[in-house]
Amino acid sequence: MINSSLKTLAQMLANKEISSVELTQTYLNRIDALNPTINAYIALDQDKTLAQAKAADVRIAAGNATPLTGIPIAQKDIFCAQGWKTTCGSKMLENFIAPYDAHVITQFDNAGAVNLGKTNMDEFAMGSSNETSYFGGVKNPWDFSRVPGGSSGGSAAAVAARLCAAATGTDTGGSIRQPASLCGFTGLKPTYGVVSRYGMIAFASSLDQAGPMAKSAEDCALMMNVMAGFDERDSTSLNRDKEDYTRDLNKPLQGLKIGLPKEFFAEGLDTGVGKVIEDAIAEYKKLGAEIVDISLPNTGLSIPVYYVLAPAEASSNLSRYDGVRYGHRTAEYTDLMDMYCKSRAEGFGAEVKRRILIGTYVLSAGYYDAYYLKAQQIRRLIAQDFEEAFKKCDVIMGPAAPSTAFKAGEKVDDPVAMYLQDIYTISTNLAGLPGMSVPAGFSTSADGKALPVGLQIIGNYFDEARMLNVAHQYQQVTDWHAQAPNLDKPEGTA
Amino acid sequence: MEWEVVIGLETHTQLKTNTKIFSGASTTYGAEPNTQACEVSIALPGVLPVLNKEAVNCAIKFGLAVHAEIAPRSVFARKNYFYPDLPKGYQISQYELPVVGKGAVTIQVPAVGKNAAYEKVINITRAHLEEDAGKSVHGAVEGMSGIDLNRAGTPLLEIVTEPDMRSAAEAVAYAKKLHELVQWIGICDGNMQEGSFRCDVNVSVRPKGTEKLGTRREIKNLNSFKFMQQAIEYETRWQIETLEDGGTIQQATVLFNPDTGETRAMRSKEEANDYRYFPDPDLLPLEITEADKARVQAEMPELPEAMKARFENQFGLTSYDAASLTANRALADYFVAVVSAGAEAKPAANWVMGAISAKLNAEEKTLAASPVAAESLAALIKRITDNTISNNAAKQVFEAMWNGEGEVDAIIEAKGLKQVSDTGAIEAIIDEVLAANAAMVEEFKAGKEKAFNALVGQAMKASKGKANPAQVNEVLKNKLGA
Numbered sequence: 018m019i020n021s022s023l024k025t026l027a028q029m030l031a032n033k034e035i036s037s038v039e040l041t042q043t044y045l046n047r048i049d050a051l052n053p054t055i056n057a058y059i060a061l062d063q064d065k066t067l068a069q070a071k072a073a074d075v076r077i078a079a080g081n082a083t084p085l086t087g088i089p090i091a092q093k094d095i096f097c098a099q100g101w102k103t104t105c106g107s108k109m110l111e112n113f114i115a116p117y118d119a120h121v122i123t124q125f126d127n128a129g130a131v132n133l134g135k136t137n138m139d140e141f142a143m144g145s146s147n148e149t150s151y152f153g154g155v156k157n158p159w160d161f162s163r164v165p166g167g168s169s170g171g172s173a174a175a176v177a178a179r180l181c182a183a184a185t186g187t188d189t190g191g192s193i194r195q196p197a198s199l200c201g202f203t204g205l206k207p208t209y210g211v212v213s214r215y216g217m218i219a220f221a222s223s224l225d226q227a228g229p230m231a232k233s234a235e236d237c238a239l240m241m242n243v244m245a246g247f248d249e250r251d252s253t254s255l256n257r258d259k260e261d262y263t264r265d266l267n268k269p270l271q272g273l274k275i276g277l278p279k280e281f282f283a284e285g286l287d288t289g290v291g292k293v294i295e296d297a298i299a300e301y302k303k304l305g306a307e308i309v310d311i312s313l314p315n316t317g318l319s320i321p322v323y324y325v326l327a328p329a330e331a332s333s334n335l336s337r338y339d340g341v342r343y344g345h346r347t348a349e350y351t352d353l354m355d356m357y358c359k360s361r362a363e364g365f366g367a368e369v370k371r372r373i374l375i376g377t378y379v380l381s382a383g384y385y386d387a388y389y390l391k392a393q394q395i396r397r398l399i400a401q402d403f404e405e406a407f408k409k410c411d412v413i414m415g416p417a418a419p420s421t422a423f424k425a426g427e428k429v430d431d432p433v434a435m436y437l438q439d440i441y442t443i444s445t446n447l448a449g450l451p452g453m454s455v456p457a458g459f460s461t462s463a464d465g466k467a468l469p470v471g472l473q474i475i476g477n478y479f480d481e482a483r484m485l486n487v488a489h490q491y492q493q494v495t496d497w498h499a500q501a502p503n504l505d506k507p508e509g510t511a
Numbered sequence: 512m513e514w515e516v517v518i519g520l521e522t523h524t525q526l527k528t529n530t531k532i533f534s535g536a537s538t539t540y541g542a543e544p545n546t547q548a549c550e551v552s553i554a555l556p557g558v559l560p561v562l563n564k565e566a567v568n569c570a571i572k573f574g575l576a577v578h579a580e581i582a583p584r585s586v587f588a589r590k591n592y593f594y595p596d597l598p599k600g601y602q603i604s605q606y607e608l609p610v611v612g613k614g615a616v617t618i619q620v621p622a623v624g625k626n627a628a629y630e631k632v633i634n635i636t637r638a639h640l641e642e643d644a645g646k647s648v649h650g651a652v653e654g655m656s657g658i659d660l661n662r663a664g665t666p667l668l669e670i671v672t673e674p675d676m677r678s679a680a681e682a683v684a685y686a687k688k689l690h691e692l693v694q695w696i697g698i699c700d701g702n703m704q705e706g707s708f709r710c711d712v713n714v715s716v717r718p719k720g721t722e723k724l725g726t727r728r729e730i731k732n733l734n735s736f737k738f739m740q741q742a743i744e745y746e747t748r749w750q751i752e753t754l755e756d757g758g759t760i761q762q763a764t765v766l767f768n769p770d771t772g773e774t775r776a777m778r779s780k781e782e783a784n785d786y787r788y789f790p791d792p793d794l795l796p797l798e799i800t801e802a803d804k805a806r807v808q809a810e811m812p813e814l815p816e817a818m819k820a821r822f823e824n825q826f827g828l829t830s831y832d833a834a835s836l837t838a839n840r841a842l843a844d845y846f847v848a849v850v851s852a853g854a855e856a857k858p859a860a861n862w863v864m865g866a867i868s869a870k871l872n873a874e875e876k877t878l879a880a881s882p883v884a885a886e887s888l889a890a891l892i893k894r895i896t897d898n899t900i901s902n903n904a905a906k907q908v909f910e911a912m913w914n915g916e917g918e919v920d921a922i923i924e925a926k927g928l929k930q931v932s933d934t935g936a937i938e939a940i941i942d943e944v945l946a947a948n949a950a951m952v953e954e955f956k957a958g959k960e961k962a963f964n965a966l967v968g969q970a971m972k973a974s975k976g977k978a979n980p981a982q983v984n985e986v987l988k989n990k991l992g993a
Contacts, residue, residue, distance in 0.1 A: 115555075115556075116550065117555070119557055150613055215557065217557055222793050223792035251559050251793075252561050329789060330789075332588050332787075333787070333789070335598050336600020338598045341595050353595065380787035381785055
């Protein structure tokens with residue numbers, strides 16, 4: 018059952034083969050057993066969760082269920098959920114109980130989905146390994162000695178370890194796709210503006226975008242049907258007609274033009290990962306797709322541009338955590354300035370501080386033009402690269418991450434190496450484009466572990482339905498997405 | 512050396528919208544602390560701003576009123592600094608691309624001493640939309656400072672002038688003009704005590720005849736015209752004295768202390784914040800189309816200059832009278848109501864600027880609180896023009912109306928002020944007067960013009976003031992064969 022698709026679970030619920038309470042309890046039991054090791058969830062509230070499951074059962078019985086009614090979903094702890102502790106992985110918000118619901122939470126509530134709990138994440142979504150979380154790292158379910166990726170590491174581990182039916186994530190530079198790649202499941206970052214950011218704690222406002230993390234493209238499509246849609250409370254939310262993201266899943270791929278950017282297959286890509294991606298491309302050829310060689314010449318600039326723009330926005334977004342109204346306030350202080358300094362020094366972790374410092378610096382008088390403004394200019398060039406590319410192809414493919422899951426602690430002290438984890442994903446955030454990671458096979462590590470590899474699919478603006486179709490057709494002829502780590506063995510031997 | 516003061520103003524006008532500029536929280540003044548602070552006002556994690564279209568309409572109205580460029584595309588920026596009453600740690604404002612560009616207002620600088628009154632054009636540099644901060648409350652809880660976020664997010668239009676003013680009088684005349692204008696077009700309630708209209712004044716001095724601007728100091732948060740006058744005068748003297756004593760002026764922000772009448776530096780430029788402005792990624796650029804402007808234009812009231820010209824053309828008022836009547840919207844509206852109720856324009860103008868304004872000033876009342884409604888004043892003026900009462904009697908009637916003694920005709924009746932216009936009765940009175948004042952008649956006939964006026968006076972007195980003076984004149988002339 019834990020490996021069943023959302024569609025199957027909905028059918029089981031509809032047919033009364035199982036109740037939402039039973040299904041939810043199954044996950045809660047699994048969380049009880051595995052979460053102390055994996056640390057995917059940082060807030061659980063069985064009473065709230067089961068109350069939602071009971072309500073879902075009533076709704077199902079009344080015959081007005083939606084496709085996600087009664088389905089247990091894990092929510093990244095970046096979404097405010099009324100009455101839930103919402104920490105964003107930070108000591109700063111360790112005791113913050115959200116008094117209101119994020120749009121995404123409201124959408125799931127309206128659909129009758131069950132909130133299983135809040136998942137661990139890099140502090141304020143800043144990280145690619147989940148190691149910056151104040152609440153401790155998360156174990157990669159495929160190998161507990163490795164990281165799950167980040168920043169949506171808790172949701173990633175929860176999906177991979179089958180600690181939820183599906184999860185939400187957010188992606189500012191790759192925080193859905195890189196962990197999806199490292200943990201072997203399907204994740205989608207939609208076009209910027211498709212999912213409302215209201216109630217989603219901001220990291221870098223012009224880049225942040227929420228999306229689904231699930232076991233298949235079809236599951237992601239069902240999640241998107243709930244998450245996407247206009248919200249007048251987010252000025253950057255796009256007012257478009259409601260879409261059914263499942264509508265194109267079954268279209269054949271005959272004639273699909275796949276662009277392969279040479280920059281995604283250059284130096285820095287792990288050879289094992291490269292091999293998996295090549296095999297996946299070969300599979301697509303069999304499905305009738307054509308391969309087009311393209312170039313995204315400014316890819317190499319995406320990381321420096323990102324590490325100017327994202328910290329700039331973050332330095333301002335995180336100014337509200339000042340100890341005045343909510344969040345961490347230092348115990349003793351002499352005056353206002355002392356309170357600000359100590360509260361923020363104690364409340365934020367090292368990576369967050371690093372980015373606040375970078376962001377403050379690049380926005381400072383005398384540096385703004387050289388850094389922030391220049392980065393904005395390059396950002397437009399990066400978007401133009403994609404615009405050119407999409408004249409030649411329908412989707413772009415490549416690796417989602419340059420390597421498989423790395424060891425916990427391996428890159429903690431080397432921020433630049435950590436930042437390079439997002440080399441293939443960041444440019445889509447900068448351009449506002451949708452991107453996916455789809456399980457495409459395994460690569461064996463030096464210590465003999467078979468670790469998942471994700472194929473990245475990048476689409477044009479609002480092309481999510483086509484991307485889901487492209488992924489779904491691949492998932493009809495492969496079973497990489499269906500593979501799950503065996504967690505019924507003792508720890509460390511998965 | 513003769514010095515010249517150079518003054519520019521930055522005025523924060525709170526816009527009269529029901530809700531805040533970036534949220535649906537109410538903007539009503541004076542509510543219990545933090546009862547008008549929604550999750551956006553408090554800046555909870557995850558909240559986002561949504562621009563209030565009504566605030567944009569206010570900005571467009573102002574732009575139209577000062578004949579300014581209204582930007583087809585303007586950008587909201589974040590001004591970053593830490594302060595307890597600034598919940599986000601940044602203020603959403605406009606920086607490089609403001610909604611309103613260059614414009615101008617014409618001010619009337621009143622006569623002072625031997626200097627005659629004059630008009631002057633003050634150029635507006637820009638006006639931009641931004642949000643107000645909350646307030647720090649000291650002393651509500653002992654030993655603690657409280658924060659009231661009711662005001663946080665109230666829409667402001669910050670209106671910035673060129674350094675065009677050359678005296679405190681000009682600065683005050685500009686501030687008063689602007690104060691009237693924003694109320695006239697209905698974008699601000701103008702309540703200075705509640706902080707709806709707050710001025711920052713940049714003051715510098717330079718040797719008269721030179722071009723280069725001196726170093727300026729900014730006097731913050733002046734909320735009365737009297738304080739503005741005092742602060743500028745003090746600051747100007749202080750700067751001149753400092754320079755004449757061989758000192759230099761440091762750029763600084765200063766506060767005016769109404770108790771001492773002095774300005775004092777709050778922070779110097781070295782301590783000034785680097786606000787790290789950058790475009791707010793949570794808000795799209797503000798786009799204003801020609802259609803938007805046309806829509807707002809259609810809602811605009813007639814502007815003071817247009818109304819002044821109309822009063823001159825339509826009613827034959829002098830430029831001075833027309834300007835006085837259009838100095839504020841309430842006065843102009845009252846005048847128009849008096850005329851609409853049937854009074855002739857010229858006497859209406861005289862009564863509104865004269866008796867009404869004098870009473871209001873004396874009793875510190877606004878027109879809204881005038882005990883004499885426009886219709887009642889019009890009725891009074893009609894009784895003068897139809898010769899029912901004399902001008903003198905009208906003053907008594909007005910006094911009675913002001914004191915709430917009733918409507919015009921009832922008062923005339925009760926006080927017996929009705930003018931005698933019966934020619935027979937007047938002739939009888941004059942005959943008596945001529946008989947009793949033979950000496951005066953002789954004087955008149957001998958060529959003494961003054962004697963005629965004396966005889967009129969006697970006739971008026973004999974009628975107890977009720978005789979129609981024009982008729983008395985005419986009858987007397989006939990009788991004397993003049």
